[in-house]
Amino acid sequence: MELREFRKEIESKLTREGWGLSYDHKEATLRIENIEIKKGVTVALKPLLAKWERNEFDSIDEVIRYVEIGLEAMSSEAELIGNEKKIFPVIRATSFPEETNDGRKLIFDEHTAETRVYYALDLGESYTLIDEDTMKKNGLTAERLKETALFNVRSLPQPIKEDIVAGNTFYFLRAKDGYDASRVLDHSLLEGMAQKVEGQLAVAIPHQDVLIFADIINDTGYDVLAQIALQFFGQGRVPVTALPFLYENGELEPTFILAQKKPKS
Structure with missing residues (x-):
């Protein structure tokens, strides 16, 4: 399917009262906006x-549902009190924006x-990032928010x-709940893996939907990990980093691994 045809099919299914569509030809991005709340x-x-061409989702309706859920989440005010069990941390790259599009500072x-x-x-099929205004309106402190998450x-x-x-x-943690990478913040999990491995413990967080641990015994292990991290990074819906980490003394240290050759599967 050509890009133009793909775009037209998506646009035809996103015609809603109160929604505006705009297409950026240079970036090949489609913007769907709630006109009332901008x-x-x-x-x-x-x-x-x-x-789509790799058959990674069943139909264009999955894309439409993603957009619908996102706009629904933006249209409603986040209620944190009473929903404390639905507050979670999410891992993002350092290049991720520090503010929302309308200028609210994210926590x-x-x-x-x-x-x-x-x-x-967490909103069920999606989640909304918490900003300072929402946190204060709900009477929460940053410390309590983080402890809860x-x-x-x-x-x-x-x-x-x-x-x-x-x-x-190589150990792959994939619960498919949107918080796979977030589990890297569980210190007991990291310590448990550190006790389990026989060699060097390495960790990769290529995107939000996977967490990879590696028990590195030899140089080939570093090459394999570098290839895996790069491959997953390119496939992720929300990429984080292709750079693996070494776990030592309770800390994650980024490490550049120059893979010498593509490992055999």
Whole structure:
């Protein structure tokens, strides 16, 4: 399917009263905005078309649903009190915006040289990032918000699958709940993995929907990890970083790995 055809099909399904559509030809992005509140969702069409061609989603209706959920979330005021169990941390790259499009400051903490921790209210099929105004209107302090989010992420299940390549063991945490990468903030999980590995513990956070641990035994393990992190980074809906980390003395340190060759599967 050509980009123009793909765009037209999406636009035809996004005709709603009170919604405005605008297309940026240079960036190949489609903006869908709630005219009344002047907030909206921007969809990058080229990567979306590539995923469509790889059959990574079943129909264009999935894209439409994503837009609908996003606009619905923006149209309603976030209620934090009474919904404390739905507050979670989310990992983002340091290049992620510090403010909303309308200038409200988002709540975040520095995490590593490559990552930050933002805070979100889970809405079921989506979530909304929490800003300072929302936090204050709900009578919460930043400290309480963060404590609540970290407590909640520690309560999430930790389904892990493993794979062994050239003597190195790779562990993939994918719960498909939107907070897979957030589990890197669970100190007990990291310490448990550190006790489990036989070699060097490495961690990758390529995008928000996966967390990768690696028990590095030899040089091939570093090459494999670099390839995996880069591959996942390119496929993620919300990319974080392709740079892996070494876990030592309770800290994550970014490390540049120059892969010598593509590993055999």
